[in-house]
Amino acid sequence: MNGHFNYRGNNRNVFDESFSRNSENADESFTITGSRATLDRSDASLSKHATGYQTFSESNVTLDRHSHDASRDLSGDCLDRRSAEFDLAFTESEATLEDGEGGGIEGDDVEEELEDSESEVSLAFTNSSLAYTVSEVELVSGWLEGKTPLAIASGHSRQTTEVEAPPPSSVSQKLNYAEDENKERGNWSGRLDFVLSMLGYAVGLGNIWRFPYLCYRNGGGAFLFPYLLMLCVVGIPLFYLEVSLGQFCSKGAAKCWDFAPLFKGVGVAMIACSALISIYYNVIIAWSQFYFFASFTDKLPWAECDNSDWNTKDCSLNWPIVSCEDGVKMPNGTCYQDNEFHGVWNTSMFEKITGQKRVSPSEEYWTYNVLSLSSGLFKPGSPRWHLTLSLFLAWIVTFLCLLKGIKTTGKVVYFTALFPYVVLTILFFRGVTLGDGVGEGISFYIKPRFENLGNAKVWRDAANQIFYSLGPCWGGIITLSSYNRFHNNALRDTLIVGLGNSLTSLFGGFVIFSYLGHMAAKLNVDVEGVVKSGPGLAFIVYPEAVTQLPAPPFWALAFFFMLILLGLDSQFATVETVLTGILDQWPQHRDRKTLIILAICVILFLLGLPLVTEGGAYLVNLMDTYAGSWSLMVIGLTETLAISYVYGCDRFFQDMALMYGTQPYLWWKICWMVLCPLLIVFILIFAIVDYSPATYGDYTYTAGGELLGWLMVLASALWIPICALYKLIKEDEGKTFLQKLRLQTMPNKYWGPSLVKHRKLVDYVQDFVLDPEGDKKKLSYVNQAFAYSTTTLSDRLSMHTREKSVTTMSYNGDMLFTSKVSLETAV
Template sequence: MDYRVPGAVSNGETIPAHPGMEKQKEEEENQTLERGHWNNKLEYLLSVAGEIIGLGNVWRFPYLCYKNGGGAFFIPYLIFLFTCGIPVFVLETALGQYTSQGGITAWRKLCPLFEGIGYASQVIVVLLNFYYIIVLAWALFYLFSSFTIDLPWGSCDHEWNTENCVEFQKANASLNVTTENATSPVIEFWERRVLKISAGIEHLGSLRWELALCLLLAWVICYFCIWKGVKSTGKVVYFTATFPYLMLVVLLIRGISLPGAMQGVLFYLYPDLTRLMDPQVWMDAGTQIFFSYAICLGCLTALGNSIVQGPPTLTVPIFLPDGTSFVAGFAIFSILGFMAQEQGVPISEVAESGPGLAFIAYPRAVVMLPFSPLWACCFFLMVVLLGLDSQFVCVESLVTAVVDMYPTIFRKQNRRETLILLVSILSCLVGLVMLTEGGMYIFQLFDYYAASGMCLLFVAIFETLCIGWVYGADRFYDNIEDMIGYRPWPIIKYCWLFITPAVCMATFLFSLIKYTPLTYNKKYVYPWWGDTLGWLLGLSSMVCIPLWIVYKLSMIKGSLRERFRQLVCPDEDLPFSLRAGQPLPSTRPGLLMLTELESHC
């Protein structure tokens, strides 16, 4: 859409103006209304890669593997990949490119009745912004702790260590290494030095000021990565999206060279098919796919809306997250095998600490490397960069959605930067509660409920129903062909129509039926009000869709049929693909504005 304001005219003649004033006025107008665009295709691809390759590939995927039957987990994972992950990924990327709008206004223009999808996604993003960056704060704490000659989690001679601490790499079979109460210095550093974890959510305790400063630093870095929009983001991703792979390869090589590594790899690949009967395994697979591809969050839509004439949506490396997760799994399980052999326990009992897996298994491997402080710095820098990519894209998604909703307010000089600053400050303040001594329990609540698989599945159901049945899968395919020059794989259309909503609905219902309350480390049980708070976090996003449908229907007069017909019509400003008859003049080749054609809504 052309936002340029034509010059003032009087009686058909342009009113002359002072050249300096005219130039200044034009600059002000451009500052007010111009949308940022990617400088080239590579910046866009790296930004998408940085978003879809995140911390989940490093610590969440391996954790879910050994939790859900090792290699058996690949079966539901691949099923979700091809039936849900790729189809919804293509849908959201194409939606942003076609509408050139953020996560809310894109649905408003395409189908006003389902604008609630955008609100639901952004509520999830808001909650993600609160807790996802906490992992970066932990990683920064480890990074700063690595600037020493001897790593603090490599020995048991520190004030936070207990009498049960055993340096397993120095022990031999004659020592009492298999004592039930024996712990490693890595685990004690994590729980007693970093977290100083309390007995439960009822005891939040005091704020961990060291972690609070790390959180502040993480938000400062995030802010300056995106404060100029895609112009600054496009430059940052050249480093943040590529460097982590170098360190992952280094950790993989070192991991498979450790004694006991093969047992870990076998545990990783050997399938326990009995676990497939547990609906939670399928739920975890679906959640991981949705997180890996950042779908149902509005992030892909926000990235795609800054594309001018491409790039083709399907040229994005859509299999990159799976390859990264697979390789990271080898690195993790080789290290788990080594740790299990050293401690004399089954692999399944090693590092049972959920999100803390990256802060136990990987640091343990780093200790075994020559010049361990150097490798520790590189590793935790990799963790920070992995999380930073995903974090600032989530913030960018939220800011883009707000700016596109109120362009006359925020598309003015410095106002967008101010909005990003306000979002960063608010999110940082809310995140402080997760950096108290009981903050880990709050973090787990957010991770289990706020951005849970149920929330993402619920949004995906309505996204595919809206595109496949309300807007029309064939019509959307026509729009994609006009943008990229060819039609995507036909199977994707049938996924939108039948497979994806059916699979998501079945998994959603199973997750409700087999719901189990949250526990921490399989030991601590949350109180009833903790679970209630978690459900409120989860429902806060899901209720947006039905409430918006009811609200819009109640605001329009006419019969129910007439109101539905009016609310499912796409915006007239959207380009319309003409596939029959003589082409009419349009601003984009092969595209017509809806106002130039008869609407059949």
Template sequence: MDRLRQKFRQVTGRHNGKVVPEGTSQTQQRLERGNWGNKLEFILTCVGYSVGLGNVWRFPYLAFKNGGGIGFSMVITLALVATYYNVIIGYCFFYFFASMTDRLPWAHCDNVWNSPNCVVGNETLASGEQAISSSEDFFTRYVLDQSPTIDEIGTPRWQLVLCLMLAWTVVFVVLVRGIKSLGKVVYFTATFPYLLLLALLIRGATLEGSADGIYYYLTPRWDRLDDSSVWSDATTQVFYSLSACSGGLIMMSSFNKFSNNCLRDALIVPLIDCLTSFFSGFVIFTVLGFMAHAKGAKVEDVAADGPGLAFVAYPEAIANMPYPVVWAVLFFFMMLIIGFSSQFSIIETLVSSVSDEYDFILRKNWRVSMLFRVSICCALFLLALPMTTQGGIYLLTLIDTFVSGFPLLFVGLFECFALCYIYGYKNFAADIKMMLGREPFIYWRICWCFITPGLLFAVIVFKAIEYTPASYGDDYVFPNWAQALGWLICLFPVMAMPGWFLFYYCRNGGWKVAFKVSRALPVWGPALTENRIKDPRYTCSSTAPGSSDVPQDSDGGVTGDGTVANMKKEPNIPVQNGVSSIQCEESAANQ
């Protein structure tokens, strides 16, 4: 909680109960942490952080399907996401380089690594066996060299290892100077993808069958509204898409000026993010409609989730377009930019969070700061290596499944509770008033204090009730040991909240209090003195069994001032542990 409050003071400019003059605070902050060059850099960085690969593949798939301690939890969740996120960017690098040829390798079945069941387009096998498309064959057999199950994890694929290393190298080079370099890069990474999306939309809209895809995309399925999983998926997607409750938006905001209009930013960034997801849906579904038309199938039969959409379905559609190499290079270049725009902010949040905690070491000088950034990138690179093996796609899917659900929902729930009921809504509203000149409208108070935590709690309950074992695709359910590993990964960031509370409580005297109240009181034992002196445990040289030197009141309780109160005894006769000194002496003489 202290870290949470410290972060609020850092953002709002309130330190140790005093308001620091804005000019002085900004100067000191600029020397230690840096500031955005201008307002546009902050907005573009937040948009780039929020708009990621999930907007391109996760939102369209869900549309197809349905029609302190908190700070530590955020950082842990971000670290887990960053680990597998760069693996996906590595896939994009692989496809980007593979596209630079006169004939796309996933457009035919003449490669040495193609399986006997590989087909192109609507081709069928004479043997009647199940066919596999050339794009899926490329992804599973060449890119991943995928093993049948997660039990056969295999060895790292050197091609994927090099692509992963390149991804981390780009991240380090861009973030070597922190937000100073990040603020300049986002001018390109946060804007150029929209030009590519627009180009892909125009091209997709000219393909046969694209109207069927758009019609399917815009047609609501009202019968799904009574399914709680729809609302659960929608809530999770909002968290995933907006990057809410993961600390990034708070961290980026902390580099702003004190008088920044945070209300305006809080409306602009979600609006742009949601519109981007909606716009990306058109880009994807025009191509899915084209694929369905070419195959003579329904749109729902060609849609796929996650990597299957980005690395199987869409590449297959590109292969059937005129000038497929050009569109393939543009598409995967766009995927790289979108992925990096989020990954840059994720890593900067990790680095800044730890650096703020230990600034006396990590911000000592530029060399130490750079070495720390190198260490973060290298550590996460090593943690991601198992995902480059033949069974790595299963591990990536497992982590994505368990990290993108419950952890973010619990963080959001406890964040609302901490803001409104521990830090206090009045304090939070006063902080906003200091920044904006007015307190939030009553609408925000109702949402933050009641509606949002209530909805989050309901979604958590519904997700728990309707939980189904994690799976890869539609036909492979992870074994029990993998399910257990997934739950451990899920609990890791969630348990950071109560874990930190207990640690802080014990470190600041709570353990001593718990130890004392768990021991027997000194007055414990036989009520009559003649019975007490028969046991050496109640002599003047010892205390009651299991008791401690806890000060007691007249009835055996602990005194308020920490002194030992006299028990009920005879006048002028000192008493120890319920036995007078005379009785102690008699007992000792008898023994």
């Protein structure tokens, strides 16, 4: 009996092969036990053809599949590896093909009734090119996986049934979230899990306390022009690049550089940068937690000047803001006129014009109670016990949310990412209805001052805010997107997150400046007199503003709860970046994930203890200035050059088209190859030329403080040249330096999609390795287990034979048990 199989599909080869039971048709190089293949339990012959057919004829063989992937690929000269699909035929047998305990159907379940057979065959399939010639075969559904077309043929006729594959453009619209696509790493449970996690990662504390101040300082509404320009040509393109990179290879920041191993240090630098940022970011969350718990009172502790524990004689409820531009400001804040001098050089007389310095109660509460701020960076003092407990609580929350992986954080973000918008909206409507000063505050925020656009510092601030807020080059984007399904629509998600992040910043500015305007009107000063940046805005100005409202504890609780949620979202992704980098590098320790998470949280908590001392605020500001700025620029520049010029934009575009079904727009290539690198270089050059020592309030960091800051930069950025040098030294194939460099800038065999069924689709790369882990798995391709059968296979094969053989398609000897007959392949 002859069977005829046709295979049709988009961009695939066509299989049109006949077979017979004559064992002489078997290729000599694929014979079993000598030159012929015979099953001892029956008189059947095992006929093996070079196209991958395997026939069990007239035998009583049970092929039992237990929790193994049935769509694994063959690797041999007989199959085109770029279109390597196998056809498994059971003819004239009493074989039962059973599904064990791990089978799963991916995609839309389709049931196909095959007629003209001696027994009913019900097949549930998802676009797999597995053809069965049917006689007395019972196929229990639930076995097939794949995304390529399926051809089914009847064993009693030459009729061929063809099922066309869906067009690539539609594949991302029909993703199945019922089960994980990647069993080993896991996937997001739903598309919203990823989008909200990314939105929570991008929208953080900087959107509330940093962007409004930068907007005001750099020209109000005019600042939106450089900001939006940087968003379109740097922020969103880099975001899209990293999402596509992580999604394509399903690996975190440390392991996604197999396309050019020389640049593995970029991933290590990302992880180091994320670790540094997570240390001080949780300290800011600890500050917010302390204020949140302190607000559970009838009277806010920073509302009056009547607390002897932290209030001084300088405290004033109606603190006037007096300019000292024409005078001399003394260390205690007193302002003197300097326009009257009498006597000789060593004698002068000053006229005291403002009296003692006046300080708001909220500022004294922050400085003397919360921080107990010392006089400088190198006078740290002792840890503040209340901040230490708050920091410990922040790390406990982080540990618990990361414990169950993305399945937990993907659900937590439904609350932590969305509820801040509820609070922000409530604060907005309350702010715009306060009355006096609201209009002036908002006008001060958005009124354009176009003359500022000629200042290069404005453009640098716009780019810095994009890196700080949107989060490229931290490693978090690559990490979160590595848990996507292969055909997820990344462009859609990129635009949602990028635009959502920027709109949140703009909206937050309206909220903040409505309160600042009202506060300025109450104090009878200009809005400029009450504006501060960073922690000063969140922990001094806004707490003071809520004291002017009815029911101030409620508004304080709402504000600080929002800050906690905004911080936790970003913290989850940042620590997940460190965790994923470790597990991807050493996957054998995945079963110890809980201990690794605990170790990470404990170590980072201990490293954060110096930041909750009396001098800790200076250290937090130093880390924010150096670790969260300079390193990101270096990483971003190296990343874009590596992908655009070393790996090549054209090749990366093909990878993206494989995932999304359509070619990306030319705009992305222009951004990645030209605009992004040039703008980052411009920002770096200007930052170096315009460099000045960092400051915190009136405190200017000493040379020792600057050295400490640059050591933080080197702690992450230095991994790039270190890893590159290590790779070149360890390269043993190249003889000369140029040969080694060439080999280390080429994709290795591990580069590509994580799953074999997706690697099969890479038909634009010659000699693309379909199963790079094959050596480790003993090339266990299809029939990984002939369990409970009378036939067993031996894995006593040389590596050469395993790589060449398409006869047995299985070498996993430990799964072949309860056998009476040993079937061995000749070496």
